[in-house]
Every structure is written in C-alpha cells, then in structure tokens.
Amino acid sequence: MANGITENEAREIHRLVVQGWVFSVFASMGAHVLVWLWRPLVYGNSAPADWRMF
Numbered sequence: 001m002a003n004g005i006t007e008n009e010a011r012e013i014h015r016l017v018v019q020g021w022v023f024s025v026f027a028s029m030g031a032h033v034l035v036w037l038w039r040p041l042v043y044g045n046s047a048p049a050d051w052r053m054f
Contacts, residue, residue, distance in 0.1 A: 005013070
C-alpha cells in the first residue's frame with residue numbers, strides 16, 4: 001500500500017503553485033505601476049505644495 005501522492009499529482013500541484021506565484025508577481029508589479037502613476041515618490045528638485053502621503 002503506497003502513501004502520499006503520485007508523481008503526476010505532484011507535477012499538477014507544482015504547476016498550479018508556480019502559476020499562482022507567477023500571477024501574484026505580475027499582479028503586484030501592475031499594482032506598483034498603478035500606485036507610481038497615482039503618487040510618484042520622486043519629484044526631482046521640488047515637491048508639489050499639496051504633497052501628502054494619502
């Protein structure tokens with residue numbers, strides 16, 4: 001009697017984990033770009049008069 005999962009099941013789980021990780025990386029990159037477009041942190045030599053964190 002074998003315990004655990006088969007190699008095919010392990011490959012399927014690994015594929016799903018990697019796909020989830022790739023999705024989360026690209027989603028976070030997209031969120032960072034959107035926040036940068038909304039409130040860039042680098043203004044050069046001057047910051048706007050009404051600059052605030054939120």
